[in-house]
Structure formats: structure tokens, C-alpha cells
Amino acid sequence: MSHYDPVFVEIQDLRTELNREELKISDDIKERVKNIEELMMARERFCTDHTSDSSVEVQAIAKETLDHPWKELFQEGKIKFNMKTSMMSGNVTGCFLQFLVSSSKAKTVLEIGTFTGCSALRMAEVLPPDGKVTTCDFDPYVVEFARHWVDTSPHGNKIEILLGYAKETLPDLAKKGSKFDFIFIDADKKRYVDYFKICLDSLLAPGGTMAIDNAMYYGTAYAEKPRGLYGDHTRQFNEAVKQRQDIFHVLLPVRDGIMLVRRKTDMHG
Template identity: 45%
Template sequence: MAQSPVARHLKKLLETAKTQGAAGDILTQIQNCLDCEKARDDYCDTITSPSSEAITNLITETENHPWQHAFEEGKIQWRVGPRMLSGALEGSFLKMLTGMSNAKRVLEVGLFTGCGALAMAEALPTDGQVVTCEITEYVADVARKLVDQSPHGKKIQIMVGPATESIEQLAKEKQKFDIIFIDANKEGYIDYYKMIMDNDMLASRGTILIDNALNGGTAYLPKEKLLLDENKLAQHAVMKEFNDYVYKDARVSQVMVPIRDGVMMIRWSQDFEGKA
């Protein structure tokens, strides 16, 4: 999960205060602010109903997997790791939304090791299905083994290859989905969204969920206030451009939920408004 801009600034402030010999009570108050933010996140995790044993095991095995070794051996093209997990809290959030919507068909763009896919699959009926896209065969194989440790794993279909090609294939087959969860490369979000919307892949009364919609603060803060390294700043405008694109799309209505790194919920406008 991306660290919040507030936490980054507080840590910077604490370092500066220590260097300049600030009074002890000032240092204590800065640390209290950091502790409060962490306590809130920890409380959200602990007060939420526990994840299933299968998801807990999936998270543990993902954290312990030798990702660096796999990268060095050329099995994966990019450095990946546990930070890419949806995590227990967001997984439970996805599961709750899937169950509330009475969904039967889910599309996920960006699988990684299957935390989000399995969480949503757990909320589906026996004949429900999660179709999920993963670009790297090695990662898809890891995910397949992990989700198949759950009885709900049989509901998950993994499509390996570029997400645009997988979405294009599903569009040609006229497939529709009740829940669509996008959690992949951020620069691809607009393309994925356009393909889904322009090919009418979102079912009536369906919902699109956009992960990392706040993107560590890059969606709403200028560069000079982010305290990010140059590599992360290179994509500074990507998430803001996507959010603005959705905001201007008259076909839909949306709400930003500040859970973890932000989740944007998008629905057809006619489904967002009730009848008077």
C-alpha cells in the first residue's frame, strides 16, 4: 500500500525536528500524529471480520515468496512483491461489495497472486465466475496454485497475456460483468476503461471498482508536496488524468472511497439515481 502524503510529511518533519534539536514535547507530538494514523489503519484491520484461512495463507505465501530471485532468473519482467496485494482489509471490502450486489460474473484486470480474485470469488454463488487478467505466466502460475487451495478457486478463470488483448477477446464474445475491478498498470487505466465502456461490458446495475485511485496523493497534490522520488513522480499525472476522464464521462456517476490507497466506484448514471 502506498504511504499517505501526510505520513511522509510527518516523517520528514520528525527528522528535521530531531536534526534541529527541537524540544522533546514537539518531537512527541509529531510521533503521536504518526502513531494515530497507524492506529486507525490497524483498527480498521482488526475490527473487520477475519479473512478466510485460504486468503490468510495466500497473503502469507505471497509475502514469503522469493520474488527477487524470480526476477533475477528472468521469470518475471518487473520487480513485484507483497506491496501489490489487495490485502485483507480491501479484500474484505471487495467481498462485501460483491455479495451486496448479488453479482454472478466478475472481471478483474490485474491478478497478481489472487487476493482480490479469491475474496470476490468467496462471495459468488456456486455457478459464479471471476475472469481475471495477468500479464506474466509465472505470476499466474503462482496465483493458480494459491487460489486452488480454496474450494472457491474453481470459480476463477485466469487469462494470461496483455490485459488489452484479454479484454478485446471478452468483448468479441459479448461478455458482460456485474463487478469489474481494475488494479493493474496505472498508465493503462484509461484504455481498459474505454474498452470496457465502449464495448458495453458493464452489466445493467453493475459496478466498476478502480484501485489506487488516490495513488499515494498524486491524484490530488502538486509534485512539490508529494515527497516522492523521481521514479514515482514520472507518473505523477496518470491517476489524475484517469479520474478526470471518468468525472467528465456523462454515462456514469462515481464516488471516491478513501480506503487504503483509494477506490473509485463507478456505475451507469441511470443506476445511480432512483425514481421519484
């Protein structure tokens, strides 16, 4: 979604500004600015149009997520925070995750942040029959929602959903000696550095890959005047990745930024 990109937001603001009568901006300039905005949106639509479709079950979860009264549930105190449907991975990110899981031949996946189960189900779909996705979330309402909807899929039986705070779930998994071939971190930016460290040092199986979503968090990672929350946390996370000498990493500007990490020792053929 373009709104993750601060350039897009600036362009939108500028377009509104240029329409102020008193500025007497020429139609040509206004048109060119409008063109920039449209090109940015067209680029995104083009990527979506040239990406595989999601399964009918994932489409059903996405529709239910979009139609669900999250705001009212929050006002009634039934969910922990004001969940936004934009938290759900879009089709490009979802297909990208499936690509990574499938091409790395992962059998065990860990996800931090289930929400409605969309990304967990996508990853389960590309695992072998004995593969398993372990996903965790601290909100009982979304855990129940996700359980119900992933079970409408023949791949639902590959998914275990753990209810609890990631800061407790991850050490518990580490204590049990659990290891995962693929780890997707997608919750709670404030603790990204902690999750990154425990995942890399204790939970990532030899040869494993990690993907960390929202690594640029609306541009807060690099913008001089960052918008919104978590700017410091996002920058600290990126710095923590950069400081590690034992990993190979790449930050991709997919949607809100996806950081991919592997141990250097696993990069050699």
C-alpha cells in the same frame, strides 16, 4: 497501509528532521509530531482490527506471497517486473471488495491484475456456486502461482485466469460479447483510462459496478509535488471519470484510493 498517504510520509520525514541536534527542537514538539504519526498508524490498525478476518485459504495465499523470493525471481529474469508484496490487496480492501460483490448480487466478475490470486479468490468466495471470476495477468509466473493457490480453495473452480496483456484480453472479451456484473481494475496505471473506457462501454453488464484501485496512487492524483511514477496517468484517469456525464462515481480514501463507478441509469430504484 499508511505509506500510501503522502501526509504520513511527510510526518515521518519531519520526525527524522526534528531529531537533528543543531535544530534544538523542544521535546514537547517532537513528542507531538510522534503522536501524529502514531495516531495515523493506530487509525489504520483500528480499521483492520474491526474488519472481518479473511478465509484460511486467502490467509495462506497472503503468507506465501509475503514469503516468496520476488526480488530474486526478478533478478533471475523469471518475472516481468519487480513485483512487490504490497501489490496484494490488504484485508480491508479485500473485505470491501467482498462486500461490494456480495451486496450487488454479482454473478460474473472481471479482474484486471491477478498477481497471486488473493483478490480473485476473495471475490469468488462470495459468489453463488454458478458464479465466475475472470481474472487476467500478463505474467506467466504469477498466473501459475495464483492457479495453484486458488485451487486449494473450494471456490477455486469459480476462477478462470487468462494469461495476456490486458490491452489484448479486454478487447477479446468484448468481441466475444462477455459482460460482467462487477469489474475490478487493478493493473497497469499507464492504461487506466483505456481500461476504464472499454470496461464501461463494452464489458460492464447492465446494473453493474466497477471498482478501480489505486485511484490516488500515493497521492499523485492530488499532491502538488507528486512522488513517484504515474502522476499524470492517475490524474488523467480521474479526469476521464469526472468528464463522463453518464456515470455516478465516488472516490473513497481506502488504502490508495478506490473509485466506484455505476451508470447513472442504474442508480435509480
